[in-house]
Amino acid sequence: AQSVAQPEDQVNVAEGNPLTVKCTYSVSGNPYLFWYVQYPNRGLQFLLKYITGDNLVKGSYGFEAEFNKSQTSFHLKKPSALVSDSALYFCAGAPASGGSQGNLIFGKGTKLSVKP
């Protein structure tokens, strides 16, 4: 079965420090990978995606992610965390081909807490 895993339920970071939110995937073929953020009582907002090409993808609000095929990972990073980055982050993937029509498989989410 195809899956996306986020091994950390929560990540705590001090404001101004770099942050990493981890994601690994088990998706057939060359996957499409996405990061979304969810603020309390809100829907999901798109941050960035990897489709093909450069393994380092830059997205909204200063976030970036690195696709690593050998480690089947797609970790989300930011050089300097802000308190306002505190939210729930979801990694998602979809097979590039086959019958799934690109519908996303989500991880369980990682709660990011940035302290002043």
Next chain:
Amino acid sequence: DAGVTQSPTHLIKTRGQQVTLRCSPKSGHDTVSWYQQALGQGPQFIFQYYEEEERQRGNFPDRFSGHQFPNYSSELNVNALLLGDSALYLCASRAGSSRTGELFFGEGSRLTVL
């Protein structure tokens, strides 16, 4: 430009009842997907509609059904509600059937089943 809009935002039902949730996709989008997000979990794919037909379905029972209208809006119907159906139901849209386009999500309908 209005994004994805969903209604109602909150609702409470009792076991055995039926519920209908509604979604209007982002302007220019014609593909609508529905996801169920249980508390503390990631969203799980229910089904996708394109050109008024169900194109793909996740691992959900037949109690979950849907519809897409000619204006691309969509409904999610759940019959014979169970306590376990309590969740945030998210509607997402994108343009066409391209796998590479990101999904735009609504803020969800929070269903509580008592």
